[in-house]
Amino acid sequence: MGFRRASTLLECVRxxxxxxxxxxxAEVDTSVTLFGKRLRAPIVIASMTGGTEExxxxxxxxxxxxEARGYAFGLGSQRAMHLRPGTADTYRVRRLAPxxxxxxxxxxxxxxxxxxxxxxxxxxxxxxxxxxxxLNPAMELVQPGGDRDFSHGLETIGRLVQxxxxxxxxxxxxxxxxxxxxxxxxxxxxxxxxxxxAGGTSWVGVExxxxxxxxxxxARALGEAFWxxxxxxxxxxxxxxxxxxxxxxxxGGISTGLDVARAIALGASAAGIARPLLRALSxxxxxxxxxxxxxxxxxESELRAAMLLTGSRDRAALRRAPRVLVGELVEWIDALGxxxxxxx
Ligand SMILES: Cc1cc2nc3c(=O)[nH]c(=O)nc-3n(C[C@H](O)[C@H](O)[C@H](O)COP(=O)(O)O)c2cc1C
Numbered sequence: 126m127g128f129r130r131a132s133t134l135l136e137c138v139r140x141x142x143x144x145x146x147x148x149x150x151a152e153v154d155t156s157v158t159l160f161g162k163r164l165r166a167p168i169v170i171a172s173m174t175g176g177t178e179e180x181x182x183x184x185x186x187x188x189x190x191x192e193a194r195g196y197a198f199g200l201g202s203q204r205a206m207h208l209r210p211g212t213a214d215t216y217r218v219r220r221l222a223p224x225x226x227x228x229x230x231x232x233x234x235x236x237x238x239x240x241x242x243x244x245x246x247x248x249x250x251x252x253x254x255x256x257x258x259x260l261n262p263a264m265e266l267v268q269p270g271g272d273r274d275f276s277h278g279l280e281t282i283g284r285l286v287q288x289x290x291x292x293x294x295x296x297x298x299x300x301x302x303x304x305x306x307x308x309x310x311x312x313x314x315x316x317x318x319x320x321x322x323a324g325g326t327s328w329v330g331v332e333x334x335x336x337x338x339x340x341x342x343x344a345r346a347l348g349e350a351f352w353x354x355x356x357x358x359x360x361x362x363x364x365x366x367x368x369x370x371x372x373x374x375x376x377g378g379i380s381t382g383l384d385v386a387r388a389i390a391l392g393a394s395a396a397g398i399a400r401p402l403l404r405a406l407s408x409x410x411x412x413x414x415x416x417x418x419x420x421x422x423x424x425e426s427e428l429r430a431a432m433l434l435t436g437s438r439d440r441a442a443l444r445r446a447p448r449v450l451v452g453e454l455v456e457w458i459d460a461l462g463x464x465x466x467x468x469x
Contacts, residue, residue: 133324137454165195176205188218283313301356323355325378366392382427
């Protein structure tokens, strides 16, 4: 379920053509290092699933792709695993992906009710290198029976950053991270974020469709009103880039290599892809993993082309490449980019 009117605003980033790149395509180096592991390309297979047999098959297929191609792999929320330890195997991908960068996943509301040691068990059980702590208040509000109490989130995150013993990456799920939230996260020691901004998958949209199917008119109306809610991915990355984070993952509506290149030019360390990959994997092709790998081939070759055509030999050069920002993205940056610390 995509956003309807809102976009990532990555289309407002115009990378400037370099007609004399003085580079060989084969020399272009797309690799990045995240959490001490080298990725062949700045691609994170974003957190999606776990807890069921089908989820297990998806996790295994995507983890194999991550291992073979040198991407990072995010597990879906490990809530099911915490509540039903018998489902742990559906998240275990280390046997298939012994060297890949694997990220665990837990919701901040679930983590609030857990001790740090309990959260650490989730990380250790799957051999994760780092933990995504996800934020999803908009989706929960629209979900009948979803969470309604979002208090003590920052305190929980601060506790995990101090005591977990592996890097904590605070991640939205499609509504983006504003500079005000980023500042509060930075103040409690967070150095890694995944903006998961607006413009890609709308979880409010998913919940709205579910409410429609069950005839819950109140939830449906709320969902309709907030379907396009959130900070667009490009705005979130651009606004957080000067704030001193070590890692900014740009997820939310990334489906091409040009999107990845634009996100990196704005300041992202890597880009995450969720629904487009799931679609390729489960979209009816007889060989889902081959379809997902083909989609990623396209992303990588487009990224490489964008790097060559901006004269960027590597990620650092792409980060410095000239670009023109236009339209609504400029309005977001103008409105929120110069606020004093403490303001939302
Ligand atoms: C089927 C599906 C399941 C998801 N489950 C999770 C999850 O368990 N934890 C999480 O942090 N994000 C989850 N997400 C959010 C994605 O990681 C990502 O932030 C969001 O979908 C935006 O990326 P996209 O536009 O590429 O889909 C899920 C997304 C999809 C499509």
